[in-house]
Amino acid sequence: MPAALAATGLQKRYGSAEALVGADLRVEEGQLLGLLGPNGAGKSTLVKIACGLVRPSAGGIEVLGVPAGSIEARRGIGYLAELFRFPGWLSADELLTLHQRLAGSDGAEAERAELLALVGLADARAVKVEAMSKGMQQRLGIAQALVGSPRLLLLDEPTSALDPVGRRIVRDLLQELRSRGVAVLLNSHLLSEVELVCDRVAIMLDGRIVEQGAPAELSRPRGVEIETASGTQVYEGAGRDDVPRIVAEQVHAGGQVYGVRVLSSTLEDTYLEAVSGG
């Protein structure tokens, strides 16, 4: 089965600026991948290439087994840009109708109602875009990306304008999509959010992927902390499996153990370490 998205050695140069310098990334079918990285790392550029808005300078990228940007590839994707705007004179329902026509979706009224309900805009179907708050527009943007039941969803910071309830809705939505087998590439700066929902996390820095794995893998053990009568002691590099041995050693040596803590780094630690070149 081909990957939902497969980029190999992807490069993009804007004039003299290098946005991507050989990025390799795979998103499997039905996988939810979070792409992290500092401002200017090249996350949006990668996503734009994946949906055919930007042409790569070198390297290849396939979407659902066909070259990215081809009509066929675009038939299978849904995209929400980082910076987007919808025509102010369209209502939520009219906007989705337009995208249904463009996407060739025959979901009709039922699909539109379902999508608006999914993003919490069921009451706003007749509201014009110009009368919507930024957050409402972003919710509508997510609904728009889901038109035509795409198999790969490319979301570029979809929750940047959302309130906590909105973020929760999107999180639940992403989990729901995963259960339906939709692959998602999620660009985000919200580590906690990514850690909560993603199957896999990739960290991008200066145009390449520098770190990737499951959130749990990236939250590596950092050591074991033992609290004894003589103070606290840290066993660097030790993990949970080492705890019985360490405690036994302490007891054997006549120490009194008051507490044991396995230190694991958070995704944030790993992230900060990766992007600071550490």
Added chain:
Amino acid sequence: MRVVAAYALQESLRRRVFTVVLILTAVFLALYGWGASLAFDEVTTFSGEGEQGNPVDAEVVTGSTIFGLAMFSTLFLGAVLAVFLTLSAVRGDAERGLLQPLVVRPVGRTQMLAGRFVAAAGVCAAYVGAVYVVAMLITGAVGGWWPDRVLEPGLALASAVVVIAAIALLGSIFLSATANGIGVFMVFGAGLAAGLLGQIGEALSSNRLEDIAEVTAWLLPFEALYQSGLDALTADARGFTDFAVQLGPFGGADEGGPLLWVWAAVYVGLIGLAARAGFARRDL
């Protein structure tokens, strides 16, 4: 393409510029009617004195001159509409984030562009055609003068604004909205200047100037189309009347012939090819 065209059409009619142009048009047509009636009144009193032996047909001179002015105003308003409907079609819309959600859909970029062009060209041509007909009816009702050819000048004007819309759409791929607007109006002005130059050349009997004007008019065929439309107004006038007819500002009337129509179509086609190539390569 039909979906894009329908969307672009709906968008055009909702633009504020469309309302503004409609209001300007109403004002213009009202003033035109008033001016035309004054002009014809004056001429009737003047030509009533020496009816016999007057070699110049005052009615034809007045009618065609004033209607030539109306043609120019129509072209100008049509050009404003054409430019404002297309000036931000690609780069301007992309900068605002309006274009990306549409381009990502499984619709070819060429079709996207074609849809926008068809909508803008349709709106502009229909508008110009309508204003032309109304101005002609006013002239006929007020002064009893009708152009020698009824259809051709209107078609020429409509084609001229379609050419302008195509130029502006091409420009929108490479330039941001403001720069494109300024650029296309400068091109429009260059065409008019060429027409003026041609008139001066004719007055001075300078073949050189006339040649330059003619080449420019063909390079910017909206000007050649406009001149050809003006010419068709008095296609049947002969002798002194023909000589006395001073058609519109910015345009020594010049018959384009059938070749002009072919050239205009080819021109728009070439612009389409250039736009297609430019848009296909553009990062959004």
